[in-house]
Amino acid sequence: MRFTDGSLATIEEKIVAGERLSFADGVRLFREANPLQLSAWANLVRRRLHPEDRVTYVVGRNINYTNVCWVQCKFCSFYRLPGADGGYVLPREEIFRKIQELLDLGGIEILIQGGLNPALRIDYFEETFRAIKARFPVHIHGLSPAEIIYLAKISNLSDRDCLVRLKAAGLDSIPGAGAEMLVDEVRDQIAPLKDSAAAWLNLMRTAHQLGIPSTVTMMYGSVETVEQRVEHLVKVRDLQDEAGGFRAFIPWSFQPQGTHLPSVKQASGFDYLRTVAISRLMLDNIRNIQASWLTQGPKIGQIALQYGVNDMGSTVIEENVVTAQGSVFMLPLHEIERLIKDAGFHPARRNTRYEILPG
Amino acid sequence: MRTMLDQLRRAGLDGVHAKLLAGQRLDFDDGMRLYRTPDLTAVGSLANLVRERRSGARTYFVRNLHVNYTNICNKFCKFCSFYAAPNSTDGKGYVLTPEEAAARVAQYAGEPIREIHMVAGINPKLPYRYYLDLLRAVKATRPDAQIKAFTMIELAQIARVAKRPLPEILPELKAAGLAACPGGGAEVFSDRVHEELFRAKLDNQGWFDVARAVHAAGIPTNATLLYGHIETQDEKVRHLLHIRELQDETGGFMCFVPLAFDPSNTELTHLPVTTGYANLREIAIARLLLDNFPHVKAFWIMITPAVAQMALWYGADDIDGTVSHYEITHALGTTSHRQVLSHEQLLDLITEIGREPVERDALYNVIEEPLGVRRKG
Numbered sequence: 001m002r003f004t005d006g007s008l009a010t011i012e013e014k015i016v017a018g019e020r021l022s023f024a025d026g027v028r029l030f031r032e033a034n035p036l037q038l039s040a041w042a043n044l045v046r047r048r049l050h051p052e053d054r055v056t057y058v059v060g061r062n063i064n065y066t067n068v069c070w071v072q073c074k075f076c077s078f079y080r081l082p083g084a085d086g087g088y089v090l091p092r093e094e095i096f097r098k099i100q101e102l103l104d105l106g107g108i109e110i111l112i113q114g115g116l117n118p119a120l121r122i123d124y125f126e127e128t129f130r131a132i133k134a135r136f137p138v139h140i141h142g143l144s145p146a147e148i149i150y151l152a153k154i155s156n157l158s159d160r161d162c163l164v165r166l167k168a169a170g171l172d173s174i175p176g177a178g179a180e181m182l183v184d185e186v187r188d189q190i191a192p193l194k195d196s197a198a199a200w201l202n203l204m205r206t207a208h209q210l211g212i213p214s215t216v217t218m219m220y221g222s223v224e225t226v227e228q229r230v231e232h233l234v235k236v237r238d239l240q241d242e243a244g245g246f247r248a249f250i251p252w253s254f255q256p257q258g259t260h261l262p263s264v265k266q267a268s269g270f271d272y273l274r275t276v277a278i279s280r281l282m283l284d285n286i287r288n289i290q291a292s293w294l295t296q297g298p299k300i301g302q303i304a305l306q307y308g309v310n311d312m313g314s315t316v317i318e319e320n321v322v323t324a325q326g327s328v329f330m331l332p333l334h335e336i337e338r339l340i341k342d343a344g345f346h347p348a349r350r351n352t353r354y355e356i357l358p359g
Numbered sequence: 360m361r362t363m364l365d366q367l368r369r370a371g372l373d374g375v376h377a378k379l380l381a382g383q384r385l386d387f388d389d390g391m392r393l394y395r396t397p398d399l400t401a402v403g404s405l406a407n408l409v410r411e412r413r414s415g416a417r418t419y420f421v422r423n424l425h426v427n428y429t430n431i432c433n434k435f436c437k438f439c440s441f442y443a444a445p446n447s448t449d450g451k452g453y454v455l456t457p458e459e460a461a462a463r464v465a466q467y468a469g470e471p472i473r474e475i476h477m478v479a480g481i482n483p484k485l486p487y488r489y490y491l492d493l494l495r496a497v498k499a500t501r502p503d504a505q506i507k508a509f510t511m512i513e514l515a516q517i518a519r520v521a522k523r524p525l526p527e528i529l530p531e532l533k534a535a536g537l538a539a540c541p542g543g544g545a546e547v548f549s550d551r552v553h554e555e556l557f558r559a560k561l562d563n564q565g566w567f568d569v570a571r572a573v574h575a576a577g578i579p580t581n582a583t584l585l586y587g588h589i590e591t592q593d594e595k596v597r598h599l600l601h602i603r604e605l606q607d608e609t610g611g612f613m614c615f616v617p618l619a620f621d622p623s624n625t626e627l628t629h630l631p632v633t634t635g636y637a638n639l640r641e642i643a644i645a646r647l648l649l650d651n652f653p654h655v656k657a658f659w660i661m662i663t664p665a666v667a668q669m670a671l672w673y674g675a676d677d678i679d680g681t682v683s684h685y686e687i688t689h690a691l692g693t694t695s696h697r698q699v700l701s702h703e704q705l706l707d708l709i710t711e712i713g714r715e716p717v718e719r720d721a722l723y724n725v726i727e728e729p730l731g732v733r734r735k736g
Contacts, residue, residue, distance in 0.1 A: 012360065012361060012362060015362070016361065016362060034672065034713060035669065035672045035712065036363070036400060036403055036404045036407055036672055037360060037362075037363075039400040039403075040360065040362045040363045040366050040400055040404070041362055043366065043400060044362055044365075044366075268665060268668060268708065268711055268712075269663075269664075269665025269666065269668060269669060270665075270668050270669060270711060270712045271711070273669065296665075297663070297665070298632075298634070298635070299634065299635030299638065299662070299663055299665065299666050300635060300665050300666065300669075301635075302634050302635045302636055303399075303635040303636065303639065303666070303669065306399050306400050335631070338631060338634075339634060342634045342636055342637070343397060343399070343634075343636050344396075344397020344398070345397075
């Protein structure tokens with residue numbers, strides 16, 4: 001890395017003027033910008049989008065309905081192959097119990113995610129979502145694109161028809177998981193059996209067209225180059241121009257422990273902060289950038305508020321995928337609020353639509 | 360950088376910036392202003408200005424080893440989780456004999472350790488002779504390493520058991536191997552905090568008197584601030600200004616080390632762990648107010664390696680060392696609780712964030728070593 005203070009003046013001018021940054025600008029920021037520059041610029045853009053000095057969060061929980069999956073992503077230590085010991089599908093009563101627990105804590109959102117389990121077809125999800133909606137006033141944020149694409153395939157449906165039926169059954173929005181790196185050369189190395197970048201983007205395009213909004217993630221720090229990170233950001237930005245359904249961008253670092261990529265080093269706190277800041281600078285058409293304190297810990301998660309982050313995500317009562325890989329940062333609600341206030345912002349509870357809740 | 364100038368103005372720090380550019384000293388009000396603004400980036404960028412003026416991109420580190428020779432202590436500080444009371448019968452108290460301390464050091468015989476950091480409790484049973492023997496035994500085991508040992512509190516105790524004035528015994532300690540002293544035990548120079556948290560410990564004036572004597576004897580030391588407990592912002596500013604004054608007088612301080620309070624297992628467990636913001640802010644403000652200190656340290660054990668790495672752009676030009684065998688507090692907010700960073704990991708932390716690693720000894724002499732030797736693998 002060479003930090004060449006001063007030579008980024010043309011990029012700074014664009015940022016100040018609110019002009020869109022190019023692919024080349026993004027790469028230069030990764031290679032040349034120092035942390036304080038990135039922080040100052042990301043602060044500027046963040047303040048433009050969120051002038052009220054507010055940091056939001058949502059009270060939600062993850063429900064990992066199954067861990068059975070045949071895709072064998074090398075970065076995952078959560079899955080069990082179909083037929084293998086330790087595989088599970090949560091009974092419906094267990095799902096209800098988890099939702100009730102969340103509602104009792106004042107929560108409003110469930111993130112339903114699992115694996116690509118050949119035993120679960122469209123009727124399973126329709127019945128489950130309908131049963132949930134009939135019983136609980138809860139927002140269903142669920143099923144990553146990979147799960148929906150696979151579900152459509154084994155149910156003999158088009159992606160569009162599958163999404164229409166899921167929406168009718170109660171699916172409110174889609175998590176941006178499984179985006180990993182939207183660059184096939186990277187996907188071929190870390191998740192060769194997973195859908196292509198184009199398939200992921202197509203599914204999201206269709207969902208947005210049908211009025212199902214989503215978030216979008218980026219898993220950096222495995223085998224990709226800086227150029228590939230920027231390529232991911234540009235692809236996300238292009239789709240957002242076209243379909244407009246991304247509510248938030250969530251970068252998180254690959255967690256090498258327990259995976260099949262043990263030679264990859266854990267990305268540093270600095271790598272996280274610069275990636276967050278450059279995402280804030282590149283993604284001029286996505287309103288919210290969410291912190292991943294689950295992977296970064298509360299200290300770097302809080303410092304990220306000076307690097308473009310305006311949302312602390314879900315308080316996460318339960319998470320099994322990342323925790324299976326060794327990151328165990330759990331933050332109680334009052335601790336999230338303390339971190340936000342300590343950083344000089346006002347904490348505000350939001351819903352999945354990023355609307356501030358009263359109180 | 361235009362954006363940064365705007366940000367400084369927004370944070371109300373343009374006056375501080377102007378002073379820094381003019382080479383003027385910051386005052387109490389400036390210190391309060393720096394504490395009050397939530398704009399960490401603005402404070403950090405000012406601190407970085409001073410840091411780069413002094414050290415450029417250089418980031419000092421040391422290959423070091425910690426020896427805590429006893430945990431028995433009669434001071435009962437409320438913020439401490441390390442001590443065992445002198446007469447307690449729970450079997451947790453220990454004293455390393457000089458031979459045992461030397462044996463511990465000998466375990467690292469193959470490693471190019473430059474600094475041996477020795478601090479411990481105030482154990483009233485240890486005689487003056489023990490301290491001299493300890494220094495001699497350790498020095499004899501590793502003559503190539505420098506001993507940085509004894510906080511001002513321990514030195515006051517050593518003079519007490521020696522029943523002689525400190526200026527008289529310092530040359531003897533020096534001759535036995537003492538090269539420098541750490542800065543611990545300063546805590547916060549506030550009578551209120553002293554009364555509430557560490558009443559039995561050497562008082563603030565006493566700390567200054569000892570430090571003055573140590574510097575007069577030609578032994579350089581560090582200075583610290585223990586933050587994140589019950590202290591107020593103005594107490595911290597006063598603390599820093601006191602230390603700056605003493606440095607004007609003696610010039611004996613090498614490095615300032617903000618120490619993040621770790622509440623676990625103390626009498627203050629109800630307090631939360633220090634935040635990442637607080638960790639960076641304390642380093643930055645220390646760098647800005649202590650204009651006469653050569654170095655400011657990011658002690659990664661207390662603030663996590665990730666925050667320490669960021670701190671290299673928020674005023675810190677020293678990241679301590681590989682720290683084998685540290686026992687007094689544990690890093691919080693990390694998954695691994697590992698107490699050791701390998702040499703390679705430390706170099707990676709520094710270079711990844713665009714800083715230049717410089718190996719030093721306990722006295723900040725640069726260790727010259729060809730890069731090829733340093734970076735193997």
